[in-house]
Amino acid sequence: MKNIPELKLGIVAVSRDCFPMELSENRRKAVVAAYQKGYGKLYECPTTVENEIDMMKALEEVRNAGCNALIVYLGNFGPETPETLLAKYFDGPTIYVAAAEESGDDLLDGRGDAYCGMLNASYNLKLRGIKAYIPEYPVGNPEEIADMIAEFAPIARTVIGLKNLKIISFGPRPQDFLACNAPIKQLYNLGVEIEENSELDLYAAFNDHANDPRIPDVIKSMEEELGTGNKMPGILPKLAQYELTLLDWMNAHKGSREYIAFANKCWPSFQTQFGFVPCYVNSRLTAMGIPVSCEVDIYGTLSEYIGTCISEDVVTLLDINNTVPADMYQSEIKGKFPYELKDTFMGFHCGNTAACKLSSFNMKNQKIMARALEPNQEPNITRGTLEGDIAPGKITFFRLQSTADALLKAYVAEGEVLPVATRSFGSIGVFAISEMGRFYRHVLIEKNYPHHGAVAFGHFGKSLYEVFKYLDVEDVGFNQPKGMLYKTENPFA
Template sequence: MVTTSVLYLPIGRKTFDLQVGQNIFEQSAVWLKETCATVCHPDGILTSVEELETFLESVETKEIDTIVYQSVTFADGEFIAKVIESMDQPVIVWSVREPSVGGRLRLNSLTGGNSTSHVLRDRKHPFSFVFGNPDEDKLQTLLKQQIQVNRLIWSLKRLTIGVVGEHPAGFFFSDVNEEQLQSALGVKILPIDLYQAFEAAKKLPEEEWKPVIHQAEQQVVGLNRSDETVKRFAQFTTYLQKYIGEHQIGGVAIRCWPDFFIELGAAACSTLSHLTEGGVVSSCESDIHGSISMYILRELSGGKAPYLGDLVHIDEAKNSVVFWHCGAGAYSLAHPETGATAGVHPNRKMGLTMDFGLKAGKVTIFRLSYSQQGYRLLVMKGEALDSPQAFDGTSVEVKLTNHAEETLYRLMKEGFEPHYALVYDDIADLLVKFGKQVGIETVVL
């Protein structure tokens, strides 16, 4: 079942065959309720703009994330114009098949969908179109995918990324143009003072941060609770979790070095791992678009923990590449033979970090990329191999679907950022649909 809240609007006119239309409505409502967490719909087909308006006034639309507008029969553009007067949610326009060919045109649903799509495009309202009857497998697949994409678009408009400290010098890719981000996706940025966070975290009473250590012990092999860096990890994580809850933050981008080592006396990696495992995506080096990339993957994969890493190695003979980072990775991503293992930062030799190779499985690699030319999406697919851990820290070897060396040179030529998000799922098609829906160029490699 898709975690989504759908407003289903069956639209028709009495001059067409509403007996056939009623069957379409009933089948559609049943399927939507079986597929989506919440579905709101009228008792029958809405046959006038006045009926539509009355129904909309009775609906709490705030939590609706997608509108399924079904042209049960032909209806003019007044209907959809009334809907988007007060709602900004993306629309799925759904036309159904004619019940018979020859004689009277009984539904004329396709023309209704055409008219509706024209209005939406003309008024620059996000929409997609699907065609088919509610019992068709292909139609059901398309609807389910588009509902997931619409849910993502809705949630991005309500997403706040907490940026804990400015990005390190020269890490230009970690920065953001807030106005352009808001315009493109609706995501908001909330700056958080890193040094104030350090001081507040150190002052937390022990009874507040001890549960984080207990929780981590259940998932991390070799965690030493008496280590001072483990205490610092728990303190900072606890402080940030409280701040996240109070400000309804959906993801964070954290300046990890050198400040964590110098001022806190511990690595940031374990906090990133812990938060991502708990559902709040977290990127290092204050990579804002990296955090958003992770969020998009988590949403489209049904809540699976994503990973963020550098592309650090290529093996032409195996057609594989390695993604790595210093020691951040959600606990559940570890290879099952080792589990998530506690370690120290490979360069600074300070804990607490994760030190493991990631598990095997199909993966989608993704980046919400930004340059002075605007936004674009990068989408790649591959298979995470059951390989020995490649480097200290966290890493995964991925056999790419396409030619690895050609992909490498294309990435460099196109100037994509060096942080890549990855999730254990095949959601490439959903990402392409997302790109089309929001009007962002999508590069598939």
């Protein structure tokens, strides 16, 4: 994926001048060795920081090495001022970690007191208003520190991505979709740029791509991906033209930003004017690491992009759509999986989920739109969806949202897609999340979330939660287990 940052981590050891510098340096070398053995490359800054002069030298070294994320390592107690100024002057996310003592036989000259130093470091960061990441328990041996750095990596990648992201939208939102409407002020607070365009701008650009000489190559790519699922080949030329339109717009409108996500209009006038539905193209761009949300859902595509950075994988955006029928639950889920009926639901969208995340797929027309736009006739303008059941496996359902009064909130819930045939249409799956019924009522409904949720394919709850904390999202909901009551939950129910 070229639409997310390539991370280059650098580690700087710090040392209090009344402690042996060699202690911090040797511990740093051990951390680097552990990380490189378990995870990959890590730039080791040769300067150990004792004072502000060292701090400036170390910053120059990590910058010259191309580092975009920094580890400040307290190999001993650490100097409070220069170690916090590292994060202040480094242009990128920073993690603070500290060394555990190695041996009960070496607690005289070999004791570093980094456990204590971390307290002062955190206090000074707060005092100076400097944002940095501190793990859940930030003190450990080299292998444990290496694990902390590895857990920091997706968080750092996401933070860098957001600061270099532009969301391009084509609107306005469809009527009665106020749920997808949200103030854009928080995008700027996050460092995200937005470019809002009209559906007419998109239509003009699409028409300019008629007879584009690249269209046959895109059609060939689509044919290869669809294989036997290419049930409506006649629509591929228009879909290829549209794909080129979006990609060219992206490249022409990046401006100062490196990464792009789209939030696009997709109905109802889209079909009558463009002559197709854009779902399959949306799925293909998302598979390239360029999320495209439906229905001009700006915070939906923002959430998708966050999931892309964290998982380094394809994501999707789905409606939290419908219940699983009781008879279907009884015959295909009960006794086979550890879920109650209210733990299950179906996640659905018209056809925007990438082919690689579907068990099987076919090019179809959009059934709901066809009812209104071309009933009782051969589908024409409603062709263009990629239909199929979502592949079973672990998932994380999540969303970052701005409220009507421009406050950020988020939710994260881990679960799975069950290997149960949906017997329905669209990109769809049978989802199961423990205590979903309570989560649905006391987070999704109570806190006024829209019906769209982003889906990452794997369990990424820990990283997502940490990203939302780093972004100063104070309200992060999750599916609380039994016995842990929500604030609004009736204890007598």
